[in-house]
Amino acid sequence: MSQVIHHDEHYDPEGSKIGMWLFIFTELLLFGGLFIVYSVYRYMNPDAFHLAAEELNTTVGALNTVILLISSMTIAMSTTALQKKQKATTIVLLEITFMLALIFLVNKYFEWGVKFDHGIFPGSEFMKAEMSQGEVLFFGLYFVMTGLHALHIIAGLVIMGFALARVQKGTVHADRPSLLENAGLYWHLVDLIWIFLFPLFYLIT
Amino acid sequence: MENEKHHIVPYRIYAIILLLLLLLTFLSIAITNIELGAFTVAGALLLASIKSSLVLVYFMHLKFDKAYIQIMVGLVILLFIAVVLVTFFDYYFR
Incomplete structure:
Protein backbone atom coordinates (compact mmCIF):
# COMPACT_ATOMS: atom_id res chain seq x y z
CA MET A 1 0.00 0.00 0.00
CA SER A 2 1.46 3.28 -1.08
CA GLN A 3 1.09 6.22 1.29
CA VAL A 4 0.81 8.69 -1.56
CA ILE A 5 -2.77 9.59 -2.35
CA HIS A 6 -3.54 10.45 -5.95
CA HIS A 7 -6.95 12.02 -6.12
CA ASP A 8 -7.43 11.28 -9.78
CA GLU A 9 -6.68 7.61 -9.18
CA HIS A 10 -9.21 7.13 -6.42
CA TYR A 11 -10.56 3.63 -6.74
CA ASP A 12 -13.02 1.95 -4.40
CA PRO A 13 -14.32 -1.30 -5.91
CA GLU A 14 -16.53 -2.12 -2.95
CA GLY A 15 -18.10 1.35 -2.90
CA SER A 16 -18.72 1.13 -6.65
CA LYS A 17 -20.38 -2.24 -6.26
CA ILE A 18 -22.66 -1.04 -3.43
CA GLY A 19 -23.60 2.01 -5.49
CA MET A 20 -24.44 -0.15 -8.48
CA TRP A 21 -26.55 -2.52 -6.41
CA LEU A 22 -28.47 0.37 -4.79
CA PHE A 23 -29.21 1.70 -8.28
CA ILE A 24 -30.30 -1.79 -9.37
CA PHE A 25 -32.70 -1.93 -6.40
CA THR A 26 -34.40 1.26 -7.59
CA GLU A 27 -34.68 -0.24 -11.07
CA LEU A 28 -36.12 -3.49 -9.72
CA LEU A 29 -38.76 -1.58 -7.78
CA LEU A 30 -39.56 0.62 -10.79
CA PHE A 31 -40.27 -2.41 -12.96
CA GLY A 32 -41.76 -4.21 -9.94
CA GLY A 33 -44.37 -1.45 -9.67
CA LEU A 34 -45.22 -1.88 -13.35
CA PHE A 35 -45.50 -5.65 -12.88
CA ILE A 36 -48.01 -5.05 -10.08
CA VAL A 37 -50.04 -2.72 -12.33
CA TYR A 38 -49.98 -5.45 -14.99
CA SER A 39 -51.06 -8.17 -12.52
CA VAL A 40 -53.95 -6.15 -11.11
CA TYR A 41 -55.27 -5.22 -14.57
CA ARG A 42 -54.86 -8.83 -15.70
CA TYR A 43 -56.81 -9.95 -12.61
CA MET A 44 -59.56 -7.46 -13.44
CA ASN A 45 -59.68 -8.15 -17.22
CA PRO A 46 -58.69 -11.83 -17.66
CA ASP A 47 -60.52 -12.37 -20.97
CA ALA A 48 -59.36 -9.17 -22.65
CA PHE A 49 -55.74 -9.88 -21.62
CA HIS A 50 -56.04 -13.41 -22.97
CA LEU A 51 -57.35 -12.13 -26.29
CA ALA A 52 -54.77 -9.36 -26.62
CA ALA A 53 -51.81 -11.57 -25.71
CA GLU A 54 -52.67 -13.85 -28.63
CA GLU A 55 -51.67 -10.95 -30.92
CA LEU A 56 -48.05 -11.06 -29.76
CA ASN A 57 -45.52 -13.09 -31.70
CA THR A 58 -44.07 -15.74 -29.37
CA THR A 59 -41.31 -16.64 -31.84
CA VAL A 60 -39.91 -13.09 -31.88
CA GLY A 61 -40.21 -12.94 -28.09
CA ALA A 62 -38.43 -16.29 -27.68
CA LEU A 63 -35.70 -15.25 -30.13
CA ASN A 64 -35.09 -12.05 -28.16
CA THR A 65 -34.99 -14.06 -24.93
CA VAL A 66 -32.29 -16.34 -26.36
CA ILE A 67 -30.33 -13.31 -27.63
CA LEU A 68 -30.42 -11.60 -24.23
CA LEU A 69 -29.48 -14.77 -22.35
CA ILE A 70 -26.47 -15.35 -24.61
CA SER A 71 -25.42 -11.69 -24.31
CA SER A 72 -25.63 -12.00 -20.52
CA MET A 73 -23.22 -14.92 -20.69
CA THR A 74 -20.76 -13.16 -22.99
CA ILE A 75 -20.55 -10.04 -20.78
CA ALA A 76 -20.09 -12.25 -17.69
CA MET A 77 -17.32 -14.09 -19.54
CA SER A 78 -15.67 -10.79 -20.48
CA THR A 79 -15.18 -10.09 -16.74
CA THR A 80 -13.47 -13.46 -16.38
CA ALA A 81 -11.28 -12.70 -19.39
CA LEU A 82 -10.32 -9.32 -17.89
CA GLN A 83 -9.37 -10.93 -14.58
CA LYS A 84 -7.30 -13.50 -16.46
CA LYS A 85 -5.54 -10.56 -18.17
CA GLN A 86 -6.77 -11.66 -21.62
CA LYS A 87 -7.40 -8.19 -23.02
CA ALA A 88 -8.17 -9.27 -26.60
CA THR A 89 -10.73 -11.85 -25.43
CA THR A 90 -12.34 -9.28 -23.13
CA ILE A 91 -12.78 -6.89 -26.04
CA VAL A 92 -14.15 -9.54 -28.41
CA LEU A 93 -16.65 -10.77 -25.79
CA LEU A 94 -17.78 -7.19 -25.11
CA GLU A 95 -18.19 -6.55 -28.83
CA ILE A 96 -20.28 -9.70 -29.20
CA THR A 97 -22.49 -8.53 -26.31
CA PHE A 98 -22.83 -5.12 -27.99
CA MET A 99 -23.83 -6.72 -31.31
CA LEU A 100 -26.38 -9.00 -29.61
CA ALA A 101 -27.92 -5.96 -27.90
CA LEU A 102 -28.22 -4.24 -31.29
CA ILE A 103 -29.85 -7.34 -32.81
CA PHE A 104 -32.35 -7.33 -29.92
CA LEU A 105 -33.27 -3.73 -30.74
CA VAL A 106 -33.61 -4.48 -34.47
CA ASN A 107 -36.01 -7.34 -33.64
CA LYS A 108 -37.95 -5.01 -31.37
CA GLY A 113 -43.46 -2.06 -36.73
CA VAL A 114 -45.84 -4.97 -37.38
CA LYS A 115 -48.02 -3.80 -34.47
CA PHE A 116 -48.09 -0.24 -35.87
CA ASP A 117 -49.08 -1.59 -39.30
CA HIS A 118 -51.99 -3.41 -37.67
CA GLY A 119 -53.09 -0.12 -36.12
CA ILE A 120 -51.90 -1.11 -32.66
CA PHE A 121 -50.07 1.79 -31.03
CA PRO A 122 -50.81 4.13 -28.13
CA GLY A 123 -53.70 6.46 -28.98
CA SER A 124 -54.62 4.74 -32.23
CA GLU A 125 -58.16 5.31 -33.55
CA PHE A 126 -58.39 1.63 -34.53
CA MET A 127 -57.83 0.55 -30.93
CA LYS A 128 -60.39 3.03 -29.59
CA ALA A 129 -62.97 1.80 -32.11
CA GLU A 130 -62.31 -1.94 -32.19
CA MET A 131 -60.91 -2.95 -28.83
CA SER A 132 -62.28 -3.37 -25.33
CA GLN A 133 -60.92 -1.36 -22.40
CA GLY A 134 -58.94 -4.42 -21.21
CA GLU A 135 -57.21 -4.93 -24.55
CA VAL A 136 -56.27 -1.25 -24.72
CA LEU A 137 -54.81 -1.61 -21.21
CA PHE A 138 -52.83 -4.71 -22.25
CA PHE A 139 -51.25 -2.98 -25.23
CA GLY A 140 -50.66 0.19 -23.22
CA LEU A 141 -48.71 -1.83 -20.67
CA TYR A 142 -46.99 -3.79 -23.45
CA PHE A 143 -45.67 -0.61 -25.09
CA VAL A 144 -44.71 1.09 -21.81
CA MET A 145 -42.95 -1.92 -20.30
CA THR A 146 -41.15 -3.26 -23.38
CA GLY A 147 -40.42 0.36 -24.37
CA LEU A 148 -38.89 1.16 -20.98
CA HIS A 149 -36.95 -2.08 -21.22
CA ALA A 150 -35.70 -1.11 -24.69
CA LEU A 151 -34.55 2.24 -23.26
CA HIS A 152 -32.54 0.23 -20.74
CA ILE A 153 -31.02 -1.75 -23.60
CA ILE A 154 -29.95 1.54 -25.20
CA ALA A 155 -28.49 2.73 -21.87
CA GLY A 156 -26.72 -0.63 -21.60
CA LEU A 157 -25.21 -0.08 -25.06
CA VAL A 158 -23.85 3.32 -23.95
CA ILE A 159 -22.37 1.85 -20.75
CA MET A 160 -20.83 -1.04 -22.71
CA GLY A 161 -19.39 1.49 -25.15
CA PHE A 162 -17.64 3.27 -22.27
CA ALA A 163 -16.39 -0.02 -20.81
CA LEU A 164 -15.12 -1.10 -24.22
CA ALA A 165 -13.25 2.17 -24.75
CA ARG A 166 -11.70 2.04 -21.27
CA VAL A 167 -10.61 -1.59 -21.65
CA GLN A 168 -9.03 -0.74 -24.99
CA LYS A 169 -7.27 2.28 -23.47
CA GLY A 170 -6.06 0.09 -20.62
CA THR A 171 -7.62 2.13 -17.77
CA VAL A 172 -9.94 -0.79 -16.99
CA HIS A 173 -7.76 -3.83 -16.34
CA ALA A 174 -7.42 -6.85 -14.04
CA ASP A 175 -6.66 -4.66 -11.00
CA ARG A 176 -9.34 -2.06 -11.76
CA PRO A 177 -12.27 -4.03 -13.20
CA SER A 178 -15.12 -2.09 -11.52
CA LEU A 179 -16.44 -0.30 -14.61
CA LEU A 180 -16.68 -3.55 -16.55
CA GLU A 181 -18.17 -5.40 -13.57
CA ASN A 182 -20.80 -2.72 -13.07
CA ALA A 183 -21.58 -2.68 -16.80
CA GLY A 184 -22.08 -6.43 -16.44
CA LEU A 185 -24.37 -6.01 -13.40
CA TYR A 186 -26.47 -3.48 -15.33
CA TRP A 187 -26.70 -5.75 -18.35
CA HIS A 188 -27.78 -8.69 -16.17
CA LEU A 189 -30.49 -6.46 -14.68
CA VAL A 190 -31.79 -5.80 -18.21
CA ASP A 191 -31.77 -9.57 -18.77
CA LEU A 192 -33.50 -10.18 -15.42
CA ILE A 193 -36.38 -7.85 -16.32
CA TRP A 194 -36.83 -9.51 -19.71
CA ILE A 195 -36.97 -12.94 -18.01
CA PHE A 196 -40.27 -11.77 -16.44
CA LEU A 197 -41.53 -9.64 -19.35
CA PHE A 198 -41.31 -12.54 -21.81
CA PRO A 199 -43.63 -15.03 -20.05
CA LEU A 200 -46.04 -12.32 -18.84
CA PHE A 201 -46.64 -10.77 -22.25
CA TYR A 202 -45.82 -13.47 -24.79
CA LEU A 203 -46.40 -16.83 -23.11
CA ILE A 204 -49.36 -16.54 -20.75
CA THR A 205 -52.30 -16.18 -23.10
CA MET B 1 -11.90 -13.54 -0.06
CA GLU B 2 -10.42 -10.20 1.00
CA ASN B 3 -11.22 -6.84 -0.60
CA GLU B 4 -8.54 -6.95 -3.23
CA LYS B 5 -8.82 -10.60 -4.19
CA HIS B 6 -11.46 -11.33 -6.79
CA HIS B 7 -13.00 -14.71 -7.33
CA ILE B 8 -12.49 -15.64 -10.96
CA VAL B 9 -15.47 -17.59 -12.28
CA PRO B 10 -14.40 -20.10 -14.94
CA TYR B 11 -15.93 -19.77 -18.45
CA ARG B 12 -17.34 -23.27 -18.09
CA ILE B 13 -19.66 -22.24 -15.23
CA TYR B 14 -21.14 -19.41 -17.33
CA ALA B 15 -21.67 -21.77 -20.27
CA ILE B 16 -23.47 -24.28 -18.02
CA ILE B 17 -25.70 -21.53 -16.58
CA LEU B 18 -26.57 -20.35 -20.10
CA LEU B 19 -27.53 -23.90 -21.10
CA LEU B 20 -29.75 -24.19 -18.00
CA LEU B 21 -31.35 -20.81 -18.76
CA LEU B 22 -32.07 -21.81 -22.37
CA LEU B 23 -33.47 -25.15 -21.23
CA LEU B 24 -35.80 -23.43 -18.74
CA THR B 25 -36.88 -20.96 -21.45
CA PHE B 26 -37.90 -23.74 -23.82
CA LEU B 27 -39.53 -25.59 -20.95
CA SER B 28 -41.64 -22.53 -20.11
CA ILE B 29 -42.66 -22.15 -23.79
CA ALA B 30 -43.62 -25.84 -23.81
CA ILE B 31 -45.71 -25.76 -20.63
CA THR B 32 -47.56 -22.56 -21.56
CA ASN B 33 -48.59 -24.23 -24.82
CA ILE B 34 -50.52 -26.81 -22.81
CA GLU B 35 -53.81 -25.60 -21.37
CA LEU B 36 -53.37 -25.86 -17.60
CA GLY B 37 -55.62 -22.99 -16.61
CA ALA B 38 -54.36 -21.13 -13.55
CA PHE B 39 -51.35 -23.41 -13.34
CA THR B 40 -50.00 -21.96 -16.60
CA VAL B 41 -49.43 -18.59 -14.93
CA ALA B 42 -48.00 -20.21 -11.79
CA GLY B 43 -45.73 -22.50 -13.82
CA ALA B 44 -44.42 -19.69 -16.04
CA LEU B 45 -43.75 -17.46 -13.02
CA LEU B 46 -42.04 -20.30 -11.14
CA LEU B 47 -39.73 -21.00 -14.09
CA ALA B 48 -39.03 -17.26 -14.47
CA SER B 49 -38.14 -17.11 -10.76
CA ILE B 50 -35.72 -20.04 -11.11
CA LYS B 51 -34.16 -18.37 -14.15
CA SER B 52 -33.79 -15.04 -12.37
CA SER B 53 -32.16 -16.71 -9.36
CA LEU B 54 -29.61 -18.33 -11.67
CA VAL B 55 -28.86 -14.91 -13.18
CA LEU B 56 -28.62 -13.26 -9.74
CA VAL B 57 -26.49 -15.97 -8.12
CA TYR B 58 -24.05 -16.77 -10.94
CA PHE B 59 -24.08 -14.03 -13.59
CA MET B 60 -24.37 -11.25 -11.00
CA HIS B 61 -21.81 -12.98 -8.75
CA LEU B 62 -24.01 -12.98 -5.63
CA LYS B 63 -22.64 -16.43 -4.78
CA PHE B 64 -19.17 -14.91 -4.45
CA ASP B 65 -20.21 -11.60 -2.86
CA LYS B 66 -20.10 -10.68 0.79
CA ALA B 67 -23.07 -11.60 2.96
CA TYR B 68 -24.35 -8.03 3.36
CA ILE B 69 -24.93 -7.64 -0.39
CA GLN B 70 -26.78 -10.97 -0.50
CA ILE B 71 -28.91 -9.88 2.47
CA MET B 72 -29.74 -6.52 0.86
CA VAL B 73 -30.85 -8.23 -2.36
CA GLY B 74 -32.96 -10.68 -0.33
CA LEU B 75 -34.59 -7.82 1.57
CA VAL B 76 -35.50 -5.98 -1.65
CA ILE B 77 -37.10 -9.16 -3.03
CA LEU B 78 -39.02 -9.64 0.23
CA LEU B 79 -40.15 -6.01 0.10
CA PHE B 80 -41.45 -6.53 -3.43
CA ILE B 81 -43.27 -9.74 -2.47
CA ALA B 82 -44.82 -7.94 0.53
CA VAL B 83 -46.11 -5.12 -1.71
CA VAL B 84 -47.57 -7.66 -4.17
CA LEU B 85 -49.32 -9.52 -1.34
CA VAL B 86 -50.75 -6.36 0.21
CA THR B 87 -51.99 -5.15 -3.19
CA PHE B 88 -53.69 -8.45 -3.94
CA PHE B 89 -55.27 -8.74 -0.49
CA ASP B 90 -56.75 -5.33 -1.18
CA TYR B 91 -58.16 -6.31 -4.60
CA TYR B 92 -59.22 -9.79 -3.59
CA PHE B 93 -61.29 -8.72 -0.57
CA ARG B 94 -62.90 -5.69 -2.17
Whole structure:
Protein backbone atom coordinates (compact mmCIF):
# COMPACT_ATOMS: atom_id res chain seq x y z
CA MET A 1 0.00 0.00 0.00
CA SER A 2 1.46 3.28 -1.08
CA GLN A 3 1.09 6.22 1.29
CA VAL A 4 0.81 8.69 -1.56
CA ILE A 5 -2.77 9.59 -2.35
CA HIS A 6 -3.54 10.45 -5.95
CA HIS A 7 -6.95 12.02 -6.12
CA ASP A 8 -7.43 11.28 -9.78
CA GLU A 9 -6.68 7.61 -9.18
CA HIS A 10 -9.21 7.13 -6.42
CA TYR A 11 -10.56 3.63 -6.74
CA ASP A 12 -13.02 1.95 -4.40
CA PRO A 13 -14.32 -1.30 -5.91
CA GLU A 14 -16.53 -2.12 -2.95
CA GLY A 15 -18.10 1.35 -2.90
CA SER A 16 -18.72 1.13 -6.65
CA LYS A 17 -20.38 -2.24 -6.26
CA ILE A 18 -22.66 -1.04 -3.43
CA GLY A 19 -23.60 2.01 -5.49
CA MET A 20 -24.44 -0.15 -8.48
CA TRP A 21 -26.55 -2.52 -6.41
CA LEU A 22 -28.47 0.37 -4.79
CA PHE A 23 -29.21 1.70 -8.28
CA ILE A 24 -30.30 -1.79 -9.37
CA PHE A 25 -32.70 -1.93 -6.40
CA THR A 26 -34.40 1.26 -7.59
CA GLU A 27 -34.68 -0.24 -11.07
CA LEU A 28 -36.12 -3.49 -9.72
CA LEU A 29 -38.76 -1.58 -7.78
CA LEU A 30 -39.56 0.62 -10.79
CA PHE A 31 -40.27 -2.41 -12.96
CA GLY A 32 -41.76 -4.21 -9.94
CA GLY A 33 -44.37 -1.45 -9.67
CA LEU A 34 -45.22 -1.88 -13.35
CA PHE A 35 -45.50 -5.65 -12.88
CA ILE A 36 -48.01 -5.05 -10.08
CA VAL A 37 -50.04 -2.72 -12.33
CA TYR A 38 -49.98 -5.45 -14.99
CA SER A 39 -51.06 -8.17 -12.52
CA VAL A 40 -53.95 -6.15 -11.11
CA TYR A 41 -55.27 -5.22 -14.57
CA ARG A 42 -54.86 -8.83 -15.70
CA TYR A 43 -56.81 -9.95 -12.61
CA MET A 44 -59.56 -7.46 -13.44
CA ASN A 45 -59.68 -8.15 -17.22
CA PRO A 46 -58.69 -11.83 -17.66
CA ASP A 47 -60.52 -12.37 -20.97
CA ALA A 48 -59.36 -9.17 -22.65
CA PHE A 49 -55.74 -9.88 -21.62
CA HIS A 50 -56.04 -13.41 -22.97
CA LEU A 51 -57.35 -12.13 -26.29
CA ALA A 52 -54.77 -9.36 -26.62
CA ALA A 53 -51.81 -11.57 -25.71
CA GLU A 54 -52.67 -13.85 -28.63
CA GLU A 55 -51.67 -10.95 -30.92
CA LEU A 56 -48.05 -11.06 -29.76
CA ASN A 57 -45.52 -13.09 -31.70
CA THR A 58 -44.07 -15.74 -29.37
CA THR A 59 -41.31 -16.64 -31.84
CA VAL A 60 -39.91 -13.09 -31.88
CA GLY A 61 -40.21 -12.94 -28.09
CA ALA A 62 -38.43 -16.29 -27.68
CA LEU A 63 -35.70 -15.25 -30.13
CA ASN A 64 -35.09 -12.05 -28.16
CA THR A 65 -34.99 -14.06 -24.93
CA VAL A 66 -32.29 -16.34 -26.36
CA ILE A 67 -30.33 -13.31 -27.63
CA LEU A 68 -30.42 -11.60 -24.23
CA LEU A 69 -29.48 -14.77 -22.35
CA ILE A 70 -26.47 -15.35 -24.61
CA SER A 71 -25.42 -11.69 -24.31
CA SER A 72 -25.63 -12.00 -20.52
CA MET A 73 -23.22 -14.92 -20.69
CA THR A 74 -20.76 -13.16 -22.99
CA ILE A 75 -20.55 -10.04 -20.78
CA ALA A 76 -20.09 -12.25 -17.69
CA MET A 77 -17.32 -14.09 -19.54
CA SER A 78 -15.67 -10.79 -20.48
CA THR A 79 -15.18 -10.09 -16.74
CA THR A 80 -13.47 -13.46 -16.38
CA ALA A 81 -11.28 -12.70 -19.39
CA LEU A 82 -10.32 -9.32 -17.89
CA GLN A 83 -9.37 -10.93 -14.58
CA LYS A 84 -7.30 -13.50 -16.46
CA LYS A 85 -5.54 -10.56 -18.17
CA GLN A 86 -6.77 -11.66 -21.62
CA LYS A 87 -7.40 -8.19 -23.02
CA ALA A 88 -8.17 -9.27 -26.60
CA THR A 89 -10.73 -11.85 -25.43
CA THR A 90 -12.34 -9.28 -23.13
CA ILE A 91 -12.78 -6.89 -26.04
CA VAL A 92 -14.15 -9.54 -28.41
CA LEU A 93 -16.65 -10.77 -25.79
CA LEU A 94 -17.78 -7.19 -25.11
CA GLU A 95 -18.19 -6.55 -28.83
CA ILE A 96 -20.28 -9.70 -29.20
CA THR A 97 -22.49 -8.53 -26.31
CA PHE A 98 -22.83 -5.12 -27.99
CA MET A 99 -23.83 -6.72 -31.31
CA LEU A 100 -26.38 -9.00 -29.61
CA ALA A 101 -27.92 -5.96 -27.90
CA LEU A 102 -28.22 -4.24 -31.29
CA ILE A 103 -29.85 -7.34 -32.81
CA PHE A 104 -32.35 -7.33 -29.92
CA LEU A 105 -33.27 -3.73 -30.74
CA VAL A 106 -33.61 -4.48 -34.47
CA ASN A 107 -36.01 -7.34 -33.64
CA LYS A 108 -37.95 -5.01 -31.37
CA TYR A 109 -38.13 -2.44 -34.18
CA PHE A 110 -39.67 -4.95 -36.57
CA GLU A 111 -41.95 -6.37 -33.88
CA TRP A 112 -43.31 -2.93 -33.02
CA GLY A 113 -43.46 -2.06 -36.73
CA VAL A 114 -45.84 -4.97 -37.38
CA LYS A 115 -48.02 -3.80 -34.47
CA PHE A 116 -48.09 -0.24 -35.87
CA ASP A 117 -49.08 -1.59 -39.30
CA HIS A 118 -51.99 -3.41 -37.67
CA GLY A 119 -53.09 -0.12 -36.12
CA ILE A 120 -51.90 -1.11 -32.66
CA PHE A 121 -50.07 1.79 -31.03
CA PRO A 122 -50.81 4.13 -28.13
CA GLY A 123 -53.70 6.46 -28.98
CA SER A 124 -54.62 4.74 -32.23
CA GLU A 125 -58.16 5.31 -33.55
CA PHE A 126 -58.39 1.63 -34.53
CA MET A 127 -57.83 0.55 -30.93
CA LYS A 128 -60.39 3.03 -29.59
CA ALA A 129 -62.97 1.80 -32.11
CA GLU A 130 -62.31 -1.94 -32.19
CA MET A 131 -60.91 -2.95 -28.83
CA SER A 132 -62.28 -3.37 -25.33
CA GLN A 133 -60.92 -1.36 -22.40
CA GLY A 134 -58.94 -4.42 -21.21
CA GLU A 135 -57.21 -4.93 -24.55
CA VAL A 136 -56.27 -1.25 -24.72
CA LEU A 137 -54.81 -1.61 -21.21
CA PHE A 138 -52.83 -4.71 -22.25
CA PHE A 139 -51.25 -2.98 -25.23
CA GLY A 140 -50.66 0.19 -23.22
CA LEU A 141 -48.71 -1.83 -20.67
CA TYR A 142 -46.99 -3.79 -23.45
CA PHE A 143 -45.67 -0.61 -25.09
CA VAL A 144 -44.71 1.09 -21.81
CA MET A 145 -42.95 -1.92 -20.30
CA THR A 146 -41.15 -3.26 -23.38
CA GLY A 147 -40.42 0.36 -24.37
CA LEU A 148 -38.89 1.16 -20.98
CA HIS A 149 -36.95 -2.08 -21.22
CA ALA A 150 -35.70 -1.11 -24.69
CA LEU A 151 -34.55 2.24 -23.26
CA HIS A 152 -32.54 0.23 -20.74
CA ILE A 153 -31.02 -1.75 -23.60
CA ILE A 154 -29.95 1.54 -25.20
CA ALA A 155 -28.49 2.73 -21.87
CA GLY A 156 -26.72 -0.63 -21.60
CA LEU A 157 -25.21 -0.08 -25.06
CA VAL A 158 -23.85 3.32 -23.95
CA ILE A 159 -22.37 1.85 -20.75
CA MET A 160 -20.83 -1.04 -22.71
CA GLY A 161 -19.39 1.49 -25.15
CA PHE A 162 -17.64 3.27 -22.27
CA ALA A 163 -16.39 -0.02 -20.81
CA LEU A 164 -15.12 -1.10 -24.22
CA ALA A 165 -13.25 2.17 -24.75
CA ARG A 166 -11.70 2.04 -21.27
CA VAL A 167 -10.61 -1.59 -21.65
CA GLN A 168 -9.03 -0.74 -24.99
CA LYS A 169 -7.27 2.28 -23.47
CA GLY A 170 -6.06 0.09 -20.62
CA THR A 171 -7.62 2.13 -17.77
CA VAL A 172 -9.94 -0.79 -16.99
CA HIS A 173 -7.76 -3.83 -16.34
CA ALA A 174 -7.42 -6.85 -14.04
CA ASP A 175 -6.66 -4.66 -11.00
CA ARG A 176 -9.34 -2.06 -11.76
CA PRO A 177 -12.27 -4.03 -13.20
CA SER A 178 -15.12 -2.09 -11.52
CA LEU A 179 -16.44 -0.30 -14.61
CA LEU A 180 -16.68 -3.55 -16.55
CA GLU A 181 -18.17 -5.40 -13.57
CA ASN A 182 -20.80 -2.72 -13.07
CA ALA A 183 -21.58 -2.68 -16.80
CA GLY A 184 -22.08 -6.43 -16.44
CA LEU A 185 -24.37 -6.01 -13.40
CA TYR A 186 -26.47 -3.48 -15.33
CA TRP A 187 -26.70 -5.75 -18.35
CA HIS A 188 -27.78 -8.69 -16.17
CA LEU A 189 -30.49 -6.46 -14.68
CA VAL A 190 -31.79 -5.80 -18.21
CA ASP A 191 -31.77 -9.57 -18.77
CA LEU A 192 -33.50 -10.18 -15.42
CA ILE A 193 -36.38 -7.85 -16.32
CA TRP A 194 -36.83 -9.51 -19.71
CA ILE A 195 -36.97 -12.94 -18.01
CA PHE A 196 -40.27 -11.77 -16.44
CA LEU A 197 -41.53 -9.64 -19.35
CA PHE A 198 -41.31 -12.54 -21.81
CA PRO A 199 -43.63 -15.03 -20.05
CA LEU A 200 -46.04 -12.32 -18.84
CA PHE A 201 -46.64 -10.77 -22.25
CA TYR A 202 -45.82 -13.47 -24.79
CA LEU A 203 -46.40 -16.83 -23.11
CA ILE A 204 -49.36 -16.54 -20.75
CA THR A 205 -52.30 -16.18 -23.10
CA MET B 1 -11.90 -13.54 -0.06
CA GLU B 2 -10.42 -10.20 1.00
CA ASN B 3 -11.22 -6.84 -0.60
CA GLU B 4 -8.54 -6.95 -3.23
CA LYS B 5 -8.82 -10.60 -4.19
CA HIS B 6 -11.46 -11.33 -6.79
CA HIS B 7 -13.00 -14.71 -7.33
CA ILE B 8 -12.49 -15.64 -10.96
CA VAL B 9 -15.47 -17.59 -12.28
CA PRO B 10 -14.40 -20.10 -14.94
CA TYR B 11 -15.93 -19.77 -18.45
CA ARG B 12 -17.34 -23.27 -18.09
CA ILE B 13 -19.66 -22.24 -15.23
CA TYR B 14 -21.14 -19.41 -17.33
CA ALA B 15 -21.67 -21.77 -20.27
CA ILE B 16 -23.47 -24.28 -18.02
CA ILE B 17 -25.70 -21.53 -16.58
CA LEU B 18 -26.57 -20.35 -20.10
CA LEU B 19 -27.53 -23.90 -21.10
CA LEU B 20 -29.75 -24.19 -18.00
CA LEU B 21 -31.35 -20.81 -18.76
CA LEU B 22 -32.07 -21.81 -22.37
CA LEU B 23 -33.47 -25.15 -21.23
CA LEU B 24 -35.80 -23.43 -18.74
CA THR B 25 -36.88 -20.96 -21.45
CA PHE B 26 -37.90 -23.74 -23.82
CA LEU B 27 -39.53 -25.59 -20.95
CA SER B 28 -41.64 -22.53 -20.11
CA ILE B 29 -42.66 -22.15 -23.79
CA ALA B 30 -43.62 -25.84 -23.81
CA ILE B 31 -45.71 -25.76 -20.63
CA THR B 32 -47.56 -22.56 -21.56
CA ASN B 33 -48.59 -24.23 -24.82
CA ILE B 34 -50.52 -26.81 -22.81
CA GLU B 35 -53.81 -25.60 -21.37
CA LEU B 36 -53.37 -25.86 -17.60
CA GLY B 37 -55.62 -22.99 -16.61
CA ALA B 38 -54.36 -21.13 -13.55
CA PHE B 39 -51.35 -23.41 -13.34
CA THR B 40 -50.00 -21.96 -16.60
CA VAL B 41 -49.43 -18.59 -14.93
CA ALA B 42 -48.00 -20.21 -11.79
CA GLY B 43 -45.73 -22.50 -13.82
CA ALA B 44 -44.42 -19.69 -16.04
CA LEU B 45 -43.75 -17.46 -13.02
CA LEU B 46 -42.04 -20.30 -11.14
CA LEU B 47 -39.73 -21.00 -14.09
CA ALA B 48 -39.03 -17.26 -14.47
CA SER B 49 -38.14 -17.11 -10.76
CA ILE B 50 -35.72 -20.04 -11.11
CA LYS B 51 -34.16 -18.37 -14.15
CA SER B 52 -33.79 -15.04 -12.37
CA SER B 53 -32.16 -16.71 -9.36
CA LEU B 54 -29.61 -18.33 -11.67
CA VAL B 55 -28.86 -14.91 -13.18
CA LEU B 56 -28.62 -13.26 -9.74
CA VAL B 57 -26.49 -15.97 -8.12
CA TYR B 58 -24.05 -16.77 -10.94
CA PHE B 59 -24.08 -14.03 -13.59
CA MET B 60 -24.37 -11.25 -11.00
CA HIS B 61 -21.81 -12.98 -8.75
CA LEU B 62 -24.01 -12.98 -5.63
CA LYS B 63 -22.64 -16.43 -4.78
CA PHE B 64 -19.17 -14.91 -4.45
CA ASP B 65 -20.21 -11.60 -2.86
CA LYS B 66 -20.10 -10.68 0.79
CA ALA B 67 -23.07 -11.60 2.96
CA TYR B 68 -24.35 -8.03 3.36
CA ILE B 69 -24.93 -7.64 -0.39
CA GLN B 70 -26.78 -10.97 -0.50
CA ILE B 71 -28.91 -9.88 2.47
CA MET B 72 -29.74 -6.52 0.86
CA VAL B 73 -30.85 -8.23 -2.36
CA GLY B 74 -32.96 -10.68 -0.33
CA LEU B 75 -34.59 -7.82 1.57
CA VAL B 76 -35.50 -5.98 -1.65
CA ILE B 77 -37.10 -9.16 -3.03
CA LEU B 78 -39.02 -9.64 0.23
CA LEU B 79 -40.15 -6.01 0.10
CA PHE B 80 -41.45 -6.53 -3.43
CA ILE B 81 -43.27 -9.74 -2.47
CA ALA B 82 -44.82 -7.94 0.53
CA VAL B 83 -46.11 -5.12 -1.71
CA VAL B 84 -47.57 -7.66 -4.17
CA LEU B 85 -49.32 -9.52 -1.34
CA VAL B 86 -50.75 -6.36 0.21
CA THR B 87 -51.99 -5.15 -3.19
CA PHE B 88 -53.69 -8.45 -3.94
CA PHE B 89 -55.27 -8.74 -0.49
CA ASP B 90 -56.75 -5.33 -1.18
CA TYR B 91 -58.16 -6.31 -4.60
CA TYR B 92 -59.22 -9.79 -3.59
CA PHE B 93 -61.29 -8.72 -0.57
CA ARG B 94 -62.90 -5.69 -2.17
